[in-house]
Each structure stands twice: as C-alpha cells, then as structure tokens.
Amino acid sequence: MLKNISYNNLNVIDEINKLVGKPYSFLEKIKRGGVGSKKLLITKADKVIESLLILDQNINNCNIEIRSNGIIIYFRSLLETYGLIIPYYKLVVFKVSENEYTFNVDSKFVKIKTKSEKDQAFIRKIMEEKAKNTKNYIP
Numbered sequence: 001m002l003k004n005i006s007y008n009n010l011n012v013i014d015e016i017n018k019l020v021g022k023p024y025s026f027l028e029k030i031k032r033g034g035v036g037s038k039k040l041l042i043t044k045a046d047k048v049i050e051s052l053l054i055l056d057q058n059i060n061n062c063n064i065e066i067r068s069n070g071i072i073i074y075f076r077s078l079l080e081t082y083g084l085i086i087p088y089y090k091l092v093v094f095k096v097s098e099n100e101y102t103f104n105v106d107s108k109f110v111k112i113k114t115k116s117e118k119d120q121a122f123i124r125k126i127m128e129e130k131a132k133n134t135k136n137y138i139p
Contacts, residue, residue: 002048002108005074005083019087020070037064037122042075043100044111049084052077062112064122066129073103073110084108088130093123 001019003012029035042060045053053060055077062075070087084105092104101123102111114120 001085001105003083003085004080006080016072016083016085019085020072021068023065023067032066033125034122035066038115038119039063040119041113041115042110043113044109046108046110049075049082049108049110052082062110064126066126069133071103071126075110084110088133091126091130093127093130 001015003016005012005016024032024035039061040063042053042062044050045060053075058076060075062073065072065074070085071091073084073086075082075084084103086103086105090105094102094104096102096111099114099120100111101114102109114123
C-alpha cells in the first residue's frame with residue numbers, strides 16, 4: 001500500500017498501525033539495535049512509484065523502518081513524503097546482485113542498492129523478522 005504520509009492524518013496513521021504495527025518505543029529501538037536503515041539508493045521502481053520519483057531532479061533515496069508486523073519504505077518526491085507499507089506476510093525480497101535487493105508487495109516494487117556491510121546486515125535483520133513473524137501465518 002502506497003500512502004502520502006506528509007501530513008498528520010489520523011486515519012492514515014491508524015491504517016498504517018493496523019497493517020504493520022505501531023512504531024517501537026525508544027527503549028525497544030535501543031534493545032533491537034536500531035529499527036531504521038541509513039539512506040539507500042533507489043535504482044528502479046514500478047510505474048506508480050517511478051512516476052512520483054521523476055517529478056524532481058533529486059537523487060532517489062529511501063529509508064526502511066522495521067515495525068512489529070512489517071516494514072515501511074520511505075521516500076520523498078517534491079516536498080511530499082511517501083511510504084510503501086508492506087506487511088511481512090506480503091513481503092517478497094529478491095537479492096538481485098551482491099549489493100542490490102528488490103522489495104515486492106502485490107504489484108509494487110522498489111529496487112535498492114546497498115552501500116556497505118551494515119546495510120546488508122539491516123536487510124538480513126528484515127528477513128529474520130519476516131521469518132519470525134510469518135512462521136505460523138495462515139492466510
């Protein structure tokens with residue numbers, strides 16, 4: 001689900017929290033060793049996301065936030081912030097090359113390029129969380 005999250009809209013916040021869980025508390029973030037990625041480069045995306053990214057001339061960066069039931073991939077277009085909300089049970093991750101990964105949900109995807117070993121460790125953390133949270137999932 002792709003949402004414009006630039007504004008403090010309670011309906012959107014509730015919808016996101018129901019889908020991927022509430023944000024972790026400060027102490028929980030410390031215990032988990034962080035729940036957010038550094039800037040990651042978007043190299044390719046589906047047509048809907050690509051149409052948002054080409055509106056400005058900035059470098060297409062994103063950040064990923066881990067939540068209890070899924071992830072949110074944040075990116076900016078013009079002055080708006082968008083979030084691709086992905087529950088773990090719909091998340092599909094492909095390792096395209098040594099430092100490129102594709103995150104898929106339904107018909108949307110974002111291909112990102114990692115810059116360091118820490119970025120790759122963060123993606124491994126996402127995969128571990130997905131494995132823990134979808135172990136007994138029955139749709």
